[in-house]
Amino acid sequence: MSKERVVLRVENLKKAFGDKEVLKGVSFDMKEGETKVIIGPSGTGKSTLLSCINMLVTPDSGQIWLEEEEVTSAKNINKIRQEIGFVFQDFGLFNHLTALKNVMVGLTKVKKIEKDFAKEIAMKELTRVGLEREANMYPAQLSGGQKQRVGIARALAMSPKIILFDEPTSALDPELIGEVLSVMKNLAESGMTMLVVTHEMGFARTVSDEIIFMEHGHIVEQSSPEEMFKNPKNPRTKEFLFKLSELYGSE
Amino acid sequence: MWVTLQITFLTLGLGLVLALPISFGQVYGNKWIKALIAVYEKILRSIPELVILFLIFYGFPKIGIRFSPFAAVIIGLGFRSSAYQSQIFRGAINSVSSAQMRAARSLGMTNLRGFINIVLPQAIRIALPPWTNEFTIVLKDSSLAYALGVTELLRQGGYIIATKYEPMLIYLTVAVMYFIVTIAINKTLGSVEKRLAIPGFDVKETVR
């Protein structure tokens, strides 16, 4: 497992909605097994950035590479999406399918894996996130935390090269955040490449390899958690972290 | 065309006049009134309009009252419309949250005052889209008067065909005329809706 292989590369990504520039030239890359967390004030383009990576939103300019393949000019984006996992803020579960079927649907319909085998994989992932007993329940019967874990299982089942998390815990009640974060922590420790947009500073600090601070469509600063929290270089970073510590107390 | 419009407006009018007290009964009435109204509506909504028309046209002579086909149509369609209109009004009144009424009463308003000043303005706006829908339905149903021999638009079309045999063309023209009136109604009531709209207040539409 080479720790030096670049899984994701984003180069000079720009995106504007109408006359509002949301991404003003974002560049970074991610190596295999790395977990990076993007923080920053709301509305600064963090979610847009993630949505561009799997082309749910088409960037205006710039390039994205997934390992050797260029995502931005790919002819078959659907094939690439199979290798990028996406976990939504509002879970994005399919209401008419059980938890198990939700996790299986990508395997059976997109990867065309045989049903029984898909079921095996799905149960494995559900067990991994701690939901083997809820496999036959429907999304509306599950708690927010459980729903999100199913969402993670669904992304995992596709054996992606990287998983993108778009504020995975923002829609959850406080007591339920923990269960999702611990699943994510285990995932990171097992070597999954993860890019997470979140406000959960505790997670950022303890689990990530690098923190990226974004504001107004730019990357303002990116460094390791220790560096960023102890010694932020940019005054804006300082300000943001200070405001957060006021709100949450020092974590 | 004129006859068709007459039928439409008179039917709607009759329906409206009947529907208002009925919807009140449904919202504010006691158990018996509500049950009675429920039966009335169920029956009127389950029987085809054509059957209603025939029943009235052929039925009333038995009690000694003879209606002209025109009158029978108005009465028949009018009663049917009242059943649907009262549903619309009832839904609209109920949509205006009871909290509004509570707030009104806490200001010292009587039930009646509260209703007229607070509930009614909001209910009207909610009721407008489905009522517009009912309007176009009545317009189209006026064509059923044909079956009773009333000389409305459709029958007139038939007469023209008897002299100039071009049924497709003529009936298409008839269709277009209905369509134009429908659009006119929709546009007119639509702009009334817009002018009355309460900023930020979202109103849901029901279809058919």
Next chain:
Amino acid sequence: MNEVDRIWKIVVNYWPKFLEGLGVTLEMTLIAVVIGFIIGVILAIARVYGNKLFHGVATAIIEIIRGTPLLVQLFILYYGLPPLGMNLSPFAAAIIGFAINSGCYQAEYLRGSIQSISGNQMKAARSLGMTKWQAILQIIMPQAFRRVIPAWTNEFIYLLKYTSLAYIVGAPELMAQAKFIASRNFQFFEVYLVVAVIYLVVVLFFTKIFSILEKKVEIPGLEWVR
């Protein structure tokens, strides 16, 4: 008591004919509603997911059919086509007319239902790598169909009532039978009263069946938006 006697006599003497008429009525309703469903699905998808051309054509068709009386549409089919070489039987003209008409209304119900399903379902489906069509067929439509059941039940009942119009172009359904019977014994009122009751019973019956069906197909846990 005289009146009731007369009504009873009519029922007793003519029930086979009533049944025959009812059979045709139901037949027409069923065929029209099914064909209408297929038309509705096509039009709804064209309206929601189609490009400008499909969207425009579908919308035009829907608006025109919904903006004109059903009776006029039937007349166009039954009286308007023969000079152009196409002769339709009353039954056929009626079914085609009902199917197209119902299809347009069903399309609107389906459209509302599809649009009520959050756009996030589509996003989630595509992020798994599904094509647009896969997402539509596997994720959106199954949910849309379940949500449209209440409106669809309404549509079925409407269609059932409107089949009475087929009598005007000569189709042998319930109303036609009624006319036939009434023209023999001249008891128009009593005959139509019986017919009214028949419709009432049938409508109540189907309403009950559909609400049972609705409960069976519910997605567990989800509240119905009516």
